Amino acid sequence: MYCVRCGVKLQDGVKACPLCATPVWCPETGEGEPAATYSDRYPIISRQKRLTVMASLTVVLLAAMVACFSIAYNTTGRMGWSFYVIVSTAAFYFIFLLPFWFRDPHPMIFVPVAFLSLCLLLLLISGYTGGRWFLTFALPLTAILAALTIGSIALFRYVKGGTIFITGGLLLLIGGSCMLAEFFEHLTFGTAMFTWSIYAAVVFGLFGTFLILAGIIRPLREYLDRQFFL
Amino acid sequence: MKRERKSRVWMPLDNAALIFPAIRRKNWNNVFRESVTLKEDIDPALLQQAVDELMPRFPSFYLRLRRGVFWYYLEEVSAPPRIQEDYAYPLTFMTRREMGRCCFRVLYFRNRIALEFFHVLSDGGGAMTFLKTLTAHYVSLRYGIKIPSTDGVLDASETPNPGELEDSFQRFAADHAAFCPEAEAYRLPGRRELGRFLHLITGVVPGEDLHALAHGYGCTVTVLLAAIMAECVLTIQTEALPKKRQKPVKITIPVDLRRLFPSRTLRNFALTVNPGVDPRLGSYTLQELCDTFTHQLAAEITPQRMAGRIAENVEPQRNRLLKAVPILLKTPVMRAVYNRRGERLGCLNVSNLGVQKLPEAMAPFVDRMEFIIGVQYSYPNNCSVVTYGGVTLINMIRSTQSPELERRFFSRLVELGVPVSIEANEEAR
Numbered sequence: 001m002y003c004v005r006c007g008v009k010l011q012d013g014v015k016a017c018p019l020c021a022t023p024v025w026c027p028e029t030g031e032g033e034p035a036a037t038y039s040d041r042y043p044i045i046s047r048q049k050r051l052t053v054m055a056s057l058t059v060v061l062l063a064a065m066v067a068c069f070s071i072a073y074n075t076t077g078r079m080g081w082s083f084y085v086i087v088s089t090a091a092f093y094f095i096f097l098l099p100f101w102f103r104d105p106h107p108m109i110f111v112p113v114a115f116l117s118l119c120l121l122l123l124l125i126s127g128y129t130g131g132r133w134f135l136t137f138a139l140p141l142t143a144i145l146a147a148l149t150i151g152s153i154a155l156f157r158y159v160k161g162g163t164i165f166i167t168g169g170l171l172l173l174i175g176g177s178c179m180l181a182e183f184f185e186h187l188t189f190g191t192a193m194f195t196w197s198i199y200a201a202v203v204f205g206l207f208g209t210f211l212i213l214a215g216i217i218r219p220l221r222e223y224l225d226r227q228f229f230l
Numbered sequence: 231m232k233r234e235r236k237s238r239v240w241m242p243l244d245n246a247a248l249i250f251p252a253i254r255r256k257n258w259n260n261v262f263r264e265s266v267t268l269k270e271d272i273d274p275a276l277l278q279q280a281v282d283e284l285m286p287r288f289p290s291f292y293l294r295l296r297r298g299v300f301w302y303y304l305e306e307v308s309a310p311p312r313i314q315e316d317y318a319y320p321l322t323f324m325t326r327r328e329m330g331r332c333c334f335r336v337l338y339f340r341n342r343i344a345l346e347f348f349h350v351l352s353d354g355g356g357a358m359t360f361l362k363t364l365t366a367h368y369v370s371l372r373y374g375i376k377i378p379s380t381d382g383v384l385d386a387s388e389t390p391n392p393g394e395l396e397d398s399f400q401r402f403a404a405d406h407a408a409f410c411p412e413a414e415a416y417r418l419p420g421r422r423e424l425g426r427f428l429h430l431i432t433g434v435v436p437g438e439d440l441h442a443l444a445h446g447y448g449c450t451v452t453v454l455l456a457a458i459m460a461e462c463v464l465t466i467q468t469e470a471l472p473k474k475r476q477k478p479v480k481i482t483i484p485v486d487l488r489r490l491f492p493s494r495t496l497r498n499f500a501l502t503v504n505p506g507v508d509p510r511l512g513s514y515t516l517q518e519l520c521d522t523f524t525h526q527l528a529a530e531i532t533p534q535r536m537a538g539r540i541a542e543n544v545e546p547q548r549n550r551l552l553k554a555v556p557i558l559l560k561t562p563v564m565r566a567v568y569n570r571r572g573e574r575l576g577c578l579n580v581s582n583l584g585v586q587k588l589p590e591a592m593a594p595f596v597d598r599m600e601f602i603i604g605v606q607y608s609y610p611n612n613c614s615v616v617t618y619g620g621v622t623l624i625n626m627i628r629s630t631q632s633p634e635l636e637r638r639f640f641s642r643l644v645e646l647g648v649p650v651s652i653e654a655n656e657e658a659r
Binding site: 003006007008009010011014017018019020037038039040041042043045 | 636645
């Protein structure tokens with residue numbers, strides 16, 4: 001019995017060619033099953049172990065939070081220091097442990113979740129301590145960091161090639177973000193404007209510009225490739 | 231009476247094996263399989279007995295993988311591995327826990343005995359000696375005949391020769407490393423199969439026809455198969471990418487160094503070479519591919535050149551500073567270097583174990599011999615070839631859904647006048 005399309009000989013009883021999926025019909029051999037070349041025993045792929053570890057970690061952290069709260073409440077009658085422990089532990093859980101519940105965690109989902117948790121943690125602490133630094137300092141800084149991180153992950157993941165331009169552009173943006181950060185620091189805490197960030201911006205800016213130039217000037221890029229390959 | 235406690239045999243990994251524990255992932259590692267199909271069904275009890283009795287003869291196989299502070303090492307197993315029924319597909323994932331018990335498995339299905347090895351133990355050549363000896367021992371237990379120790383079958387009652395256990399890379403390394411930066415190769419596309427199912431398509435080809443065809447092109451069978459494979463990959467790339475974005479098409483061919491150096495080791499002693507062509511420079515006929523591959527291999531596979539390449543691999547292992555780096559730091563660095571270089575130099579492997587022979591007394595009991603290598607982490611196809619009893623088995627394994635490369639490859643063989651029979655392990659569930 002041969003495949004009419006590929007011309008290869010097939011095992012008796014197969015219904016379609018394994019190479020091109022062309023159906024096989026042979027009136028002489030009739031309907032029958034080909035002899036199996038392998039057994040029907042499949043390996044057990046268990047994700048039980050990871051789930052068990054995650055479940056026990058969750059229980060331990062929850063227990064620790066409850067214990068902290070009860071100790072603080074029994075001794076001082078208020079939440080007191082246990083507030084910081086509880087919110088920090090919760091933020092740690094959402095930032096670092098939550099992805100491990102899933103088999104194939106996607107960074108475009110879990111990185112934004114991590115930054116949201118961080119933002120919430122800072123908001124709660126700012127509110128609890130009566131500090132007035134959340135809106136003008138913590139929120140914009142976290143937002144800038146989140147935009148940079150998520151943007152770079154997305155670019156490296158979904159844009160093929162152009163690594164050198166993306167890296168150069170990111171370095172320029174990091175330099176700019178340093179100046180923004182110091183601006184927000186000035187706005188909130190009244191410190192002097194642009195004392196340290198100018199240096200950072202210059203260094204990042206120089207590196208970024210160099211990379212972008214290297215991307216444009218082909219001989220320079222090839223020279224760098226030769227010098228720095230692993 | 232006080233019983234004398236025997237200390238466990240242990241050995242450091244050989245030079246080629248160092249990389250395999252470092253690069254394994256949670257769903258992939260480097261495992262290969264060799265099997266024999268007998269004329270009659272397997273008797274599991276006798277097979278287990280044969281596996282048990284060969285343990286003293288093959289101390290470099292009955293080992294498990296352990297982690298030290300600076301290096302991984304291999305340690306004698308507490309008991310020989312239990313034989314198991316074969317799985318629904320070859321080369322099922324070998325977990326860390328399993329490697330911690332024993333680095334190879336013995337599987338049986340109907341009339342087939344299969345051995346699956348984690349690559350730290352040995353390469354295809356060394357493992358074939360073990361498989362032949364195991365089969366000979368099983369046949370002699372089952373049918374009560376004496377099998378002579380020829381054609382790669384070792385005497386099971388002998389004590390192992392120290393030469394069989396040596397790391398030959400250390401002995402044959404040149405004084406100077408041959409350094410050769412290579413271009414990255416094209417990576418075959420394909421949507422990954424869900425789960426870990428590996429598709430295997432076996433082409434059964436008359437060895438004589440293949441040999442005659444290779445002779446017509448003035449090359450060896452390995453070169454011919456690699457050239458046909460390259461031709462198929464070139465077509466796939468041309469259809470997928472515009473010319474300026476194309477990359478070189480290169481085929482990775484493992485070379486058994488026992489043929490170049492006087493070594494009788496049963497551990498790893500092979501290197502790979504990557505002959506290839508650049509499609510941006512023009513198109514190639516099959517004859518041109520065969521010629522260029524033949525010349526590229528001839529230039530690369532010389533004892534001097536190979537000794538230089540061994541030296542390149544051995545040098546970091548001998549560096550005192552690197553030796554003292556804890557394994558926790560070493561592993562990620564090795565993995566990073568491998569990701570950058572290791573798998574990017576070829577499109578796929580064409581691994582040919584050559585023509586296998588068995589002692590005459592044993593041949594009537596053996597129907598066929600198979601050799602299957604797993605897929606690499608980043609490239610989805612691989613091809614392994616072995617010839618026994620005038621029949622060449624070309625095993626093409628893949629982790630992706632579409633058999634595009636296989637279809638082109640086997641159709642091309644048919645076009646060239648070689649009759650091909652196809653067997654496939656279709657997913658049953």
